Amino acid sequence: MATAVTGLTHEDCGTIGFVISCLFDQSIDTAELRAWCEHVIVSNEMDDIPQYMFELVSFDGDLCELFDILGFTPSSEPSQQEDAALYGIAFQRGVEVYDPPVSRVSALEALRLRPDVLQRFRATFPFIEVAD
Template structure:
């Protein structure tokens, strides 16, 4: 079961964390939302997922749309690892929390983040 609900939002929080860290872009975020909508039975899809499917606003508005702040339960080091994925994908990371080298070292310490990224976004091919 995907964790995209207010009382358990780990998966949604991870995806939003990927978006904020620039590991994914808004188009890829919407592709993930679409994939969730396709996978789940209609009665299990929160209404905000339909709103997110067409989302094209400012990132800070996402919490307003879903009605809560999602939680990924990632450690700070794991969050830095998301920046490494952004760098690996060639993103020009805006206001990075650490240097590219530090981010890549964090990803080496947290290979689970890269595996989770790959399983969460199977439509994204990494070099």
């Protein structure tokens, strides 16, 4: 059943901001971004989905192009500990993180201290499995 999508607009950018943070922190890749877009499109009311979602569903460009596609820069920035926890998710998923700002140990510790980040990740990306 379709639901009303939230957090994808300039005024309410919490969801898209989290997704973009996950992408930049390497806890998801561009294929998973596209899968998330597909998931949002098929599980929400069509009238509620921003046009950029239909462009992102086939996105395969440089990350710097994302904000041009969105038409805005999401203002929701993760805290330093949330950011480290997102890197922790990447490490936990076995991603070879390029130039991480925190060590693997610190990132996994941040993830342990912020179970809400993992919970939000699982809710946002229900099609991605992450071990506890």
